[in-house]
Amino acid sequence: xxxxxxxxxxxxxxxxxxTALVAPAAFAAIFTLSVAxxxxxxxxxxxxxxxxxxxxxxxxxxxGAVPPTFVQSVPxxxxxxxxxxxPPAKDAQEASTAFARVRPQQARVWKDExxxxxxxxxxxxxxxxxxxPLVPTSDMSALCPYxxxxxxxxxxxxxxxxxxxFARYESGYDPRTRFREDASLxxxxxxxxxxxxxxxxxxxxxxPLAKAKGNVLDxxxxxxxxxxxxxxxxKKKRSVFTASHYYWSVLTNKKAEIKRDFTEAAKxxxxxxx
Numbered sequence: 001x002x003x004x005x006x007x008x009x010x011x012x013x014x015x016x017x018x019t020a021l022v023a024p025a026a027f028a029a030i031f032t033l034s035v036a037x038x039x040x041x042x043x044x045x046x047x048x049x050x051x052x053x054x055x056x057x058x059x060x061x062x063x064g065a066v067p068p069t070f071v072q073s074v075p076x077x078x079x080x081x082x083x084x085x086x087p088p089a090k091d092a093q094e095a096s097t098a099f100a101r102v103r104p105q106q107a108r109v110w111k112d113e114x115x116x117x118x119x120x121x122x123x124x125x126x127x128x129x130x131x132x133p134l135v136p137t138s139d140m141s142a143l144c145p146y147x148x149x150x151x152x153x154x155x156x157x158x159x160x161x162x163x164x165x166f167a168r169y170e171s172g173y174d175p176r177t178r179f180r181e182d183a184s185l186x187x188x189x190x191x192x193x194x195x196x197x198x199x200x201x202x203x204x205x206x207x208p209l210a211k212a213k214g215n216v217l218d219x220x221x222x223x224x225x226x227x228x229x230x231x232x233x234x235k236k237k238r239s240v241f242t243a244s245h246y247y248w249s250v251l252t253n254k255k256a257e258i259k260r261d262f263t264e265a266a267k268x269x270x271x272x273x274x
Contacts, residue, residue, distance in 0.1 A: 102164045122159060149271070178191045193226075198210075198216060
């Protein structure tokens with residue numbers, strides 16, 4: 001930006017008065033100064049009409065003038081309205097909570113929308129997974145040291161990762177997987193991401209499976225039913241890793257592997273403090 005020429009006025013003293021007070025030997029110097037002042041004033045007048053801002057820091061203050069008031073600038077917080085100094089509201093912090101990334105299982109991946117299905121199911125039927133007496137604090141602390149200080153949205157992100165971690169050993173992230181159980185389970189089919197079966201809806205309130213709808217392979221229905229089953233597991237077993245089978249055998253037989261996978265991916269959940 002072009003700056004205006006700094007000019008230092010003689011505090012209103014006229015050229016005639018100046019010449020009357022000095023010796024003739026200094027006349028030439030005063031004449032030269034008066035020419036410079038005149039040129040300077042002309043420059044200011046021309047720039048006054050040009051619209052250029054004046055650089056006030058280079059102008060000598062007029063005696064007795066009140067110095068300008070300087071206002072300290074306020075740091076800008078990204079994502080806030082202009083002029084706001086408040087931190088993001090809790091709802092905004094929760095809305096921005098990111099889900100952890102899990103490693104692929106061969107060529108298959110855990111999809112982002114499946115995280116949303118888990119958290120939506122928690123909102124509708126699984127509040128007990130977030131807070132209350134059913135939350136197994138020792139399990140939570142072992143997997144995520146600062147779970148107790150996490151917001152509801154962060155706790156839901158925890159559960160999304162936990163379901164992803166054991167779904168790897170149930171279906172390998174293939175929502176079309178079907179497995180026929182043995183005679184001890186009446187040869188039913190275990191199907192979908194969490195290997196569920198028709199009939200689970202009769203034992204777990206909130207499970208939306210329906211044979212008439214043929215929705216067991218639908219990831220949203222499958223994961224929603226999984227949240228309902230986990231809620232009942234916590235009621236009966238008070239643990240995510242059961243010493244004896246409740247529903248998912250991998251939570252007993254593959255405990256070490258699931259914990260390893262969860263802990264590695266949970267480094268992406270900053271609130272866990274891993």
